Amino acid sequence: MAANLIRAHRDELVRASGGAALDQMVIDIVAALFDQVLSDPKVAPEMARQIARLQMPVLRVALADMGFFHSRKHPVRRFVNRIATLSVAYESLQEGPGRTCLEQVTALVDDIVEGDFDRMGLYEAKLAELERHIESGHARESAEHAAVQALLSGKEADLRVQQRYM
Numbered sequence: 001m002a003a004n005l006i007r008a009h010r011d012e013l014v015r016a017s018g019g020a021a022l023d024q025m026v027i028d029i030v031a032a033l034f035d036q037v038l039s040d041p042k043v044a045p046e047m048a049r050q051i052a053r054l055q056m057p058v059l060r061v062a063l064a065d066m067g068f069f070h071s072r073k074h075p076v077r078r079f080v081n082r083i084a085t086l087s088v089a090y091e092s093l094q095e096g097p098g099r100t101c102l103e104q105v106t107a108l109v110d111d112i113v114e115g116d117f118d119r120m121g122l123y124e125a126k127l128a129e130l131e132r133h134i135e136s137g138h139a140r141e142s143a144e145h146a147a148v149q150a151l152l153s154g155k156e157a158d159l160r161v162q163q164r165y166m
Helices: 010-017 021-039 045-053 055-064 075-089 096-114 120-165
Strands: none
Touching: 010 021, 021 045, 021 055, 045 075, 045 096, 055 075, 075 096, 075 120, 096 120
């Protein structure tokens, strides 16, 4: 399991935030959210590491924007949830489309961690970019399946013709 930095440095975070009771509660809730995601056995360790890198940016957003808790459609929550669900979508993140997805997620997380992660627009843009990447992957996969289906249909038709003339 990736380390929950919020839980590990809770006291320092509380002091840095001013120590208000509401801030303490926000820190505890965000830590609990990351405990759930990072301890989920369905989330691949590679993806869990990327999610773990988002702990401090997500905490800063949660402390600054109470809308984070009011809506499941909050861009930051949707971004983290989407990364976690992608982990389950691939059999392996070591090769093929899973590796490509992991590389894309890593690049997006890098942009957030190194960028101005207090801006909601950044999360919305990165979520949209992730969704476009997923859609293009599905389109490629569908095209490959269609080509295989066409090939199999052609072979089946040839086999029927051969059987008729025998």
